Amino acid sequence: MNQARVRLESRHWFGKTCAGVVLGFGLALALSGLFAWLGPDGIGAGGGKNQFNMWLMAPIWAAVLSFVYLFRDSLRAWLWLGAANVAAFGMLALARWVMA
Template identity: 75%
Template sequence: MSGKGAMPAARRLESRHWFGKSCAGALLGFGLAVALSGLFAWLSPGGVEGNGGKTQFNMWLISPIWAGVLCFVFLFRDSLRAWLWLGAANLAAFGLLGAIRLVMG
């Protein structure tokens, strides 16, 4: 079907970029999980100096976030997009964490 009003074919996800996506998810996903856990520690009740249970919860919060990033990283079209989006997410999360630490610390 070609013509003036024809819709272009949707680009399908491919498995050829799996190694780059896996590396992006493992490296940048871990950084993102650490930053999000830190944000939770600073913004939740009790602050970063919470009791022992809160410290354990923050520590164990990293694993499911990291696993989630590792699962969803394969939805990117290619490895370059995974690196760029996760890199931007890391910059935003660590920037916000640094700003909150300055304000609340």
């Protein structure tokens, strides 16, 4: 039962990078939208909250892009980040439907 562990390889870097750029942007957008709807004072808050939401996207996107290289291969990165996007945009649609 002694199985060799799969090592992380650099040959999947292009697929992982594309997943982090494309799906990371979508995930950052959905999470920022969730904070806009569910955060303090809701969606109708003043300009300071809108500015904060705009600046919140960059660190989330950078974090996703940084951690995407921990996936074993690019297919797993695409699948997991795709599932995270579906979940985040689903929660955003639900929040908008409930709070509208």
